[in-house]
Amino acid sequence: MPAHPYSRDLHTVAQLRVMEGTALAALGISGHELMRRAANAALNSLRRHWPQLRQICIHCGPGNNGGDGFLLGVLAREAGLQVELVALSATAHGEAALARAAWEAGGGKVQLWDTNGVLPTAELHVDALYGIGLNRAPEPAAVRLIDLINHSGRPVLALDVPSGLNTDSGDCPGAAIRADVTVTFIAGKRGLHTGRAADQVGVLELATLGVPESVYADTSPDARLLVAEALPSRARYANKGDNGHVLVIGGEHGMAGAARLAGESALRAGAGLVSVATRAEHVFVLNAARPELMVHGVDGPQALAPLLERASVLALGPGLGQAAWGHALWLTALDANKPLVLDADGLNLLAREPRQFTAPTVLTPHPGEAARLLGVSTREIEQDRFAAVRELTRRYAAIVVLKGAGSLIADPNGRLDVCPWGNPGMASGGMGDLLTGIIAALLAQGCGVWQAACLGVGLHARAGDRAAQQGERGLLASDLLAPLHALGNGISNCERDA
Numbered sequence: 001m002p003a004h005p006y007s008r009d010l011h012t013v014a015q016l017r018v019m020e021g022t023a024l025a026a027l028g029i030s031g032h033e034l035m036r037r038a039a040n041a042a043l044n045s046l047r048r049h050w051p052q053l054r055q056i057c058i059h060c061g062p063g064n065n066g067g068d069g070f071l072l073g074v075l076a077r078e079a080g081l082q083v084e085l086v087a088l089s090a091t092a093h094g095e096a097a098l099a100r101a102a103w104e105a106g107g108g109k110v111q112l113w114d115t116n117g118v119l120p121t122a123e124l125h126v127d128a129l130y131g132i133g134l135n136r137a138p139e140p141a142a143v144r145l146i147d148l149i150n151h152s153g154r155p156v157l158a159l160d161v162p163s164g165l166n167t168d169s170g171d172c173p174g175a176a177i178r179a180d181v182t183v184t185f186i187a188g189k190r191g192l193h194t195g196r197a198a199d200q201v202g203v204l205e206l207a208t209l210g211v212p213e214s215v216y217a218d219t220s221p222d223a224r225l226l227v228a229e230a231l232p233s234r235a236r237y238a239n240k241g242d243n244g245h246v247l248v249i250g251g252e253h254g255m256a257g258a259a260r261l262a263g264e265s266a267l268r269a270g271a272g273l274v275s276v277a278t279r280a281e282h283v284f285v286l287n288a289a290r291p292e293l294m295v296h297g298v299d300g301p302q303a304l305a306p307l308l309e310r311a312s313v314l315a316l317g318p319g320l321g322q323a324a325w326g327h328a329l330w331l332t333a334l335d336a337n338k339p340l341v342l343d344a345d346g347l348n349l350l351a352r353e354p355r356q357f358t359a360p361t362v363l364t365p366h367p368g369e370a371a372r373l374l375g376v377s378t379r380e381i382e383q384d385r386f387a388a389v390r391e392l393t394r395r396y397a398a399i400v401v402l403k404g405a406g407s408l409i410a411d412p413n414g415r416l417d418v419c420p421w422g423n424p425g426m427a428s429g430g431m432g433d434l435l436t437g438i439i440a441a442l443l444a445q446g447c448g449v450w451q452a453a454c455l456g457v458g459l460h461a462r463a464g465d466r467a468a469q470q471g472e473r474g475l476l477a478s479d480l481l482a483p484l485h486a487l488g489n490g491i492s493n494c495e496r497d498a
């Protein structure tokens, strides 16, 4: 089935509420009918994923998400399934009350959830507790139910959103359902694609419920999912000078590896030339390990100056340290006003001495670095990664990549893309150094700064996924170099990696 033309678009709850209203008007149907369509989509998904299923338990919350659950109960019963239904509250309002009445009119029983209650046995649990209306951590009674469902050992289908996950931020303020499959209704939701969402959503399906395309066309999304794109093609007559010259600046005592990984990934992402400015003691080992790198020992700004002049793009920060040596190089490099990727200690120094950038600049903080750059805690960053990345772009006048599950890429005009690839194997040392080198290489080859950041994040994450086919645990940053080479050339099967 071809993807829906607007499946990349991601919205906020406020936007979704407006879209629901315009969808109802455009379709000329009642809210109840839209809810019935949602329930029908959920039943289809359930049948597709678990065709042998005979008996399910649906858990309904107080709002319209619970309403979806009641109507799913009606349709599932009509389809011959045995249905148990648990409700969090004794009453329902509005559309949800109508849905509950429809369930009860057919003789359906409702078990009112009691905090000390026992989870009904079921072959599968349907989570219809909270949807986009969740506005705080689930209440204590729901917490126990969520916990029991998560530990039931049975598959879980979530309706619209896994309950407990904040649809806007991707954060879980308290307990949250871990779904195997989430069927989300009408349109993409940004909080399903970043941060904690990675552990809660499972397989994500979009059911557009027959909403006409005009509703999507009239809504400008808050964010978009990255799609896999080929790198810009290169002229056959290109010489190495046409593909740019990246200068990696970093590698304080004991941190040669970071500079090496950034340099190697820049080479693998296609930079024409890559130089490394590092501590003199690292020159021999880096040259021996990767002779294609031009490695220079620099003891301070004077030695750095001629290298800065020759470079077209700077990758500043891998293993740089924050002591006098790193700080002096950092100041000199920033004064060169060249296209720049700033990472690691380059960002920690920026947090100490904030400035705005006029040359094309990409900052690549992980949540801890982002917290230092904004003067808040890492937890506050994770509570709303979208707000954090947008604030960083404004404060530093740069493109910002906020790393972590579902990396975000944002520019100062509010544009925001979300990376759908990557895996927890990439939460290991050196992965960030690779990303720095990749983005720098793309800038050096002539990509615009937004394009370089998006292509770079995508390439890095897809190389990570490719490398993780051998296992996530124990994945090394250098394992990504071979798949990076292949993917950068549009080679999408695995033969090259072997």
Ligand SMILES: NC(=O)C1=CN([C@@H]2O[C@H](COP(=O)(O)OP(=O)(O)OC[C@H]3O[C@@H](n4cnc5c(N)ncnc54)[C@H](O)[C@@H]3O)[C@@H](O)[C@H]2O)[C@@H](O)CC1
Binding pocket: 020, 031, 034, 035, 038, 061, 062, 063, 064, 065, 066, 068, 129, 130, 131, 132, 133, 134, 135, 136, 137, 138, 139, 159, 160, 161, 185
């Ligand atoms: N409006 C529409 O047109 C459609 C809505 N649909 C469903 O409706 C959902 C949205 O429904 P609602 O806006 O009623 O919201 P929800 O059903 O998501 O939940 C909100 C309800 O829970 C309460 N609540 C929120 N956070 C709570 C917490 N932490 N602890 C306890 N109670 C809490 C709210 O006060 C409200 O009663 C969607 O996610 C979707 O599942 C679908 O039927 C598709 C059509």
Ligand SMILES: [K+]
Binding pocket: 065, 127, 128, 129, 130, 131, 158, 159, 160, 161, 162, 163
């Ligand atoms: K739900």
